[in-house]
Amino acid sequence: MSETEILRLLECVHDPEIPALSIEDLGVLRSARVTDNAVEVVITPTYSGCPAMDVIEADIVECLNSNGFRDVLVTTRLAPAWTTEWLTEKGREILKKSGIAPPSRCGNADFSVNKIIECPMCDSKSVELLSQFGTTACKALYRCQKCLEPFDYFKCH
Ligand SMILES: [Zn+2]
Incomplete structure (x- = not known):
């Protein structure tokens, strides 16, 4: 499975604080990589210590487990730091509608x-x-x- 396909699967993972917004819309989801039977997903928190990140991490693991990936590694990358510039246009629209x-x-x-x-x-x-x-x-x-x-x-x- 390619990175693009993994990222598409992860569209079902949403921000617990703004459930209308997927982690991709939010710009939190950075990349995904398939190695042998494992998947590594890289996320950058919206701000350090954001309690929502634990929920997001658990949701990523659950989403990929249910799609047949047993070994899911979620890596949190703090640098470069997330900025609101990473919100997608779609994300901005969803925010406004919410x-x-x-x-x-x-x-x-x-x-x-x-x-x-x-x-x-x-x-x-x-x-x-x-x-x-x-x-x-x-x-x-x-x-x-x-x-x-x-x-x-x-x-x-
Ligand atoms: Zn007004």
Whole structure:
């Protein structure tokens, strides 16, 4: 089985925090390699210590086991670090449909750029920060000043 086929199988593994998003959409799934009877899958966590990664790792093993691979090795690669740039276009759309504002394009390491955050409900740019921490540490809680709906913003990092 080729790497492409393994990666296709892994489309069934989703982010436990945003179940609509597959780990591929998220950019967490880096590569897969078949060696003899084993498969090695490389993932990069969205941030170090993200509790969702244990669940993702277990789901990868389960997914590949159920497809006949007994030996599954999941390697966590921390460098280069995951950035929100790795989110795919499809991933950004899914986030928005789930009511979560996708991260603004942060550019390289320049965090001083003005972040443009849009309300995922009405696309208004008049939003206010309610809390640096939303439902999970990866998100911040905002409220739209136009439709007054609170929403999660997927933090840029
Ligand atoms: Zn709004």
